[in-house]
Amino acid sequence: MDLGPYLLLATLEGAITAAVLALTAVGLSLVFGVMRVVNVAHGEFFMLGAVLSWFVASHVGGHPALGFVAALLIAPALAGLIAAAADWLVLRRIDYDPERTIVATIGMLYILQQGALMTFGPDARPVEPPFNQRLALPWPSFEGGFHLTWPWGLGTTSYKLFIIVAAVSILCILWAIMARSRIGLIMRATQMDGEMAQAFGIPVERVYAFVFGLGAALAALGAVLIVPVQQAHYLMGGDPLLLSFIVVIIGGLGSLPGTVIAALLIGLSDGIVSVFFSPTLAKIIATLLVAFVLILRPQGLLGKRAT
């Protein structure tokens, strides 16, 4: 394959990774930003979204789009509710103590993973995409006058493009909620100073449960979008967790714009390095990047220094 088309394909693949990663990592970042909780179970909420998506889609008959839309609405909501309940039952009781929340979320990780294994089984489950036309992409050629060619292997599917559009839309909605709505204001107030917010009558515990649920729902949403491309499997939570942590550390803990920028950086470099060299090298580079960020700019790209 020529270099140009090769690069475009790599960028497209990277953009899909980045889109899903941005959703997942923003969830993790939000939870850390508002609650100061390092949620090690975040990858399992991603998995839960995927598995619930399969469960919902497989119980809705008719056109695959119906099942997909149902999954898009139900799976993140359910994952969010489960997370909010976990916050209420576990994290609140240990007073959001930083060390203990890490241990508690590790426990959640295993409970969710084994729970999925016991209820849904160990198989990989596909969800049919609502639409999936293969789109051959053109490439400009200037040999013998300008014309378009359709290089071999250069293509994507309509559904893959939809993932990117959907993720961008969801992130815009999230930004609007955070910046313009009352609940966003409450979340930001809680993030800045929990005690002061409480003093002003904000029900901080309920905000925490909501934020923990929202974080999980965002991860689940990312999973619902990717399941028609990949498959739902009870062990799929590992990679998104690792990559989300990488993204959140590079972007700056708790900074949403930083998280989105870092997701783009990691997603695109993963796509491009994977295609031109090897996927393992892409992971090595991402991890090295984390090390450099921690040495040179510990607060991350857009994070604020702890005061």
Add this chain to the structure above:
Amino acid sequence: MTDSKTPLFLRTRRKALKTLGAGTAAALLPGLGTYVQAQSSEPVRIGFQVHRTGIGAAYGRWYDRTTQAAVEKINAEGGIAGRPVEIIAEDDGTDPKRGAEVVEKFATQHNCDIAFGTLFSHVVFGSAPRAGELKIPYFVVSEGHHVASGALNRYTLQPGITDVKSQVQAMAPFVAENLGKKVTMIFPDFAFGHDHRDYFSSAIEAQGGEVLEMIAIPPTETSFTKYFPKIPRETEVIYHVMVGPAVLTFVKEMGEFFGPSKPEIFGFIDSLEAVDLSSPGLEFLEGTYFWEGNPRYAQADQSEYDKAYRQAVGVDENGASVSDAKDISTYAHMFGCWETLHIVKAGMEAAGYSGTDDRAALIEAVESMTEMPLSAAHPQGAKMFNGKTHQVFGHQYISKVEGGKLVLQHTTSIEDTFYEDEVDYTTQSF
């Protein structure tokens, strides 16, 4: 079978085979009644190492069903030398470390006579040394060449399924003659995939072909499009073999990558085991070829043994569970469990096996086996066992996707799968 191509082990072991055959026949004589021969009615305890969880779970589910069906048949026919067979199953999580622990449990906790089962080669590789240390016979139903390569030990045997080296060597002439000589290989990056990499590449070179590119993919990978641009444009044949939960994604994305201009494609059915051929996105497989260890779809000339075996394990004519058409079997591999258990029965009866003290005698009895004719015990086809390398050799099947089904095109001879011995386990002490 007396030509010079016949390996020595097959010519010198005729006598042992006859004795063995007589023993088996006697045990199966009708009218003896259930378990009358038993000196002890204690069950024969077989530790079954099964992939219930982890990336091999789909195989594990069907290995389990096949094993239960085989045990039911063996017990209905009088058990092993009159003793009933009992299966003690333990999940190995498709994980080498846990595999070794499971073998240890069989030997020390469950007091099993033998260990049996497991498919994924890294689990076999992780468990076999422990089986050797604990001196428990370990009958594996994997496909890795590591048994016959001599990398393991005398306690590890693979008598019920052929190995990758045999399979690819028998396939290569078909690929070179019918599909093309410039091949790009896509395989998983661990022991099993490396067997494909090493032995298919030399087999295709022996046919005058060449491998243009070898694309190794980590076994836990979930998306594949990023690997496909490495396929050189001049590739005539794609040779693919993938395993694990993402196989459907792999095949689907390969179709999306090539679009209408795909090269010839030859795959190992591992890339589609437990996957419905009518899954959306797999239409592009029409006209491509697959290796099958045992044809998934009941063929027009299906043997009566395949018919009975299919019924016993609960698989319909399309290779799906009779109770759920969406539950596709791992038909190309799971026969190995059925056949291995029948070999264990024949071996124990020939050895006069009465307890764990007779483990060495059991291994010697199996080592002396050679011909295994097509029968109810061997529904996949006739086989030849090589006692020196602990590896069985058998027919291989090449099928083509026609009208959304796999239709058998070519059956290799057993001789096509032979290679020089690389080890003689019989010279190792117990």
